[in-house]
Amino acid sequence: MNTLLSIYALCVVVLFVKMLAISCYQGFYRISRLTFKNPEDAGLVGRPPSAEELPQVARAAQAWANDLENIPLFCVLGALCLVFNPPLMLTAGLMLLFTVARLLHTLCFLARWQPWRTIAYAVAIVCLLAMAALVSMGALRHV
Template identity: 85%
Template sequence: MPTLISIYALCVVALFVKMLAISCYQGFYRISRLTFKNSEDAGFVGRQASPEELPQVSRAAQAWANDLENIPLFFVLGALCLVFNPPLLFTAGLMVLFTVARLVHTVTYLARWQPWRTIAYAVGIMCLLGLAAMVSMGALRHW
């Protein structure tokens, strides 16, 4: 049976790869269209800087910003869960469900699929609240 730390570690890696994929997605659109907002990037390929970012790049940047509002909280709450040894199956379920919800959120954000994006976001937030409850209960047990 996997340990909570191995599940947490795999979730962290999956979220890292997901965020890296968003960066690659942005790079793909910039390079394939040879459209860069920064003058040094445009100049590197012999182009003029674009006054605006490509729509796909802007959308991915918004998804990235949303990740930065949620994923660091998961990293902290998940690590704190490891300290307090909460119920394995429930906590592991929250970690895996959060990770899946963030993956779905990114796909639905880039594809502009509502209400699925909001549902994925809400599921992720509920998982964070559950992890916060596990940390709180653990801290109170050790008070």
């Protein structure tokens, strides 16, 4: 079994679970407060719809949106890295560091910890740029 493929797969699963956890976090706050913005959801628990989302739910939605700007790029670049067989330790390190940085970014986002949120974001972006460079070098070797 390819070691890099295993690391990539585990990172993708961890990122999936992290995003699922954000959804559960939102659901926890909505259900525990019986506060829903959508009329059909509020009606299910016999409540009027809320004019606004709970602050925790809105914050988690922002974290989720930020994930959607970064994690799909990781998935594509990671898959392309597998195609071009880059240096194992470097690529594995970038994949693992990206995953840890995204976990920390979400934690810092929900806890409102600055400058740590920005640092975690920047680390993840640097990992993506480095992975893009590895893919580019691999592609150029095969031109």
